Amino acid sequence: xxxxxxxxxxxxxxxxxxxxxxxxxxxxxxxxxxxxxxxxxxxxxxxxxxxxxxxxxxxxxxxxxxxxxxxxxxxxxxxxxxxxxxxxxxxxxxxxxxxxxxxxxxxxxxxxxxxxxxxxxxxxxxxxxxxxxxxxxxxxxxxxxxxxxxxxxxxxxxxxxxxxxxxxxxxxxxxxxxxxxxxxxxxxxxxx
Amino acid sequence: xxxxxxxxxxxxxxxxxxxxxxxxxxxxxxxxxxxxxxxxxxxxxxxxxxxxxxxxxxxxxxxxxxxxxxxxxxxxxxxxxxxxxxxxxxxxxxxxxxxxxxxxxxxxxxxxxxxxxxxxxxxxxxxxxxxxxxxxxxxxxxxxxxxxxxxxxxxxxxxxxxxxxxxxxxxxxxxxxxxxxxxxxxxxxxxxxxxxxxxxxxxxxxxxxxxxxxxxxxxxxxx
Numbered sequence: 539x540x541x542x543x544x545x546x547x548x549x550x551x552x553x554x555x556x557x558x559x560x561x562x563x564x565x566x567x568x569x570x571x572x573x574x575x576x577x578x579x580x581x582x583x584x585x586x587x588x589x590x591x592x593x594x595x596x597x598x599x600x601x602x603x604x605x606x607x608x609x610x611x612x613x614x615x616x617x618x619x620x621x622x623x624x625x626x627x628x629x630x631x632x633x634x635x636x637x638x639x640x641x642x643x644x645x646x647x648x649x650x651x652x653x654x655x656x657x658x659x660x661x662x663x664x665x666x667x668x669x670x671x672x673x674x675x676x677x678x679x680x681x682x683x684x685x686x687x688x689x690x691x692x693x694x695x696x697x698x699x700x701x702x703x704x705x706x707x708x709x710x711x712x713x714x715x716x717x718x719x720x721x722x723x724x725x726x727x728x729x730x
Numbered sequence: 731x732x733x734x735x736x737x738x739x740x741x742x743x744x745x746x747x748x749x750x751x752x753x754x755x756x757x758x759x760x761x762x763x764x765x766x767x768x769x770x771x772x773x774x775x776x777x778x779x780x781x782x783x784x785x786x787x788x789x790x791x792x793x794x795x796x797x798x799x800x801x802x803x804x805x806x807x808x809x810x811x812x813x814x815x816x817x818x819x820x821x822x823x824x825x826x827x828x829x830x831x832x833x834x835x836x837x838x839x840x841x842x843x844x845x846x847x848x849x850x851x852x853x854x855x856x857x858x859x860x861x862x863x864x865x866x867x868x869x870x871x872x873x874x875x876x877x878x879x880x881x882x883x884x885x886x887x888x889x890x891x892x893x894x895x896x897x898x899x900x901x902x903x904x905x906x907x908x909x910x911x912x913x914x915x916x917x918x919x920x921x922x923x924x925x926x927x928x929x930x931x932x933x934x935x936x937x938x939x940x941x942x943x944x945x946x947x948x949x950x951x952x953x
Contacts, residue, residue: 570785
């Protein structure tokens with residue numbers, strides 16, 4: 539039987555859990571946004587926790603732990619992407635197909651319109667390249683300022699601003715076929 | 731300003747980052763171009779929709795599962811049910827069931843005194859033998875006034891709930907003596923209404939005195 543220092547170690551893991559547990563729902567949401575899948579999000583957070591555990595004393599001294607954790611999560615995800623050599627077109631096949639176009643309603647109320655728009659964004663976001671997609675998520679979805687993202691990504695604000703505009707423009711371009719389809723359907727629907 | 735410009739300046743316009751002159755030129759174009767008005771309107775709706783994207787709610791058990799895995803990776807121990815004190819000692823206790831099941835409340839014979847140096851934390855290892863898995867065992871550690879658990883200064887009694895597993899289980903207590911002299915460490919295990927108590931004399935001496943090595947047979951107190 540090996541004797542281990544379970545007492546002191548367990549105190550360490552308890553301190554670790556008490557410190558980080560409040561941030562897990564937020565990190566999960568962010569990880570899900572990055573990865574787009576529950577399993578991948580969970581794996582990302584699990585890896586994060588495993589890597590951070592030996593750094594407990596350092597964590598306990600960080601003032602804005604939420605922002606720090608988001609930054610580490612982001613960088614870990616980027617590292618993962620690099621390892622996997624993922625390409626921007628990996629989920630291009632998830633775009634709307636011709637069958638789905640027929641589901642666009644002839645007329646929709648504002649709430650329905652926004653729900654439809656959100657669903658379209660969900661489908662189209664993966665078609666942006668990783669830099670654009672992550673920037674849109676951090677800035678337009680999660681509400682980080684460009685200054686905060688600069689610190690998180692080590693990318694100058696000017697570069698981020700240009701990239702953000704390109705990302706938004708790209709997303710709008712991807713959305714255009716749907717708007718066109720909608721208009722066509724509306725015209726058809728308006729006929730007697 | 732033409733339609734191409736509108737597409738390029740769209741975000742600057744929505745972010746209010748255009749000069750008055752540029753803004754005026756853009757608005758002038760918008761007055762005569764319904765397509766660009768629609769484009770800008772759509773861009774605003776897109777911004778609004780992006781801010782309303784929601785990720786799925788985290789599975790409720792995920793946090794516990796994630797931290798349990800860290801526990802297992804680092805300590806090979808399972809989560810403990812804590813009873814208020816932010817203290818949890820990982821115990822792999824088992825076999826006590828048999829003791830609890832077949833013996834009434836009992837106080838075990840005192841083992842030989844453990845000697846420790848003043849102000850130096852030393853591990854006192856309690857070994858628990860359990861004949862089968864036990865749930866909801868309450869462990870209490872009581873210390874005389876001249877002793878303390880390292881990291882829990884001022885707390886002479888700590889207790890918590892835990893799950894014990896079949897076989898030998900070790901609880902390593904980092905004991906520190908704050909004053910020299912004879913003291914007592916009392917460990918109490920409760921299962922249901924039954925108690926098992928072990929009292930361990932601890933002799934605290936000035937540094938340099940003879941002391942028992944960690945993990946030597948003398949400071950392995952088997953219960």
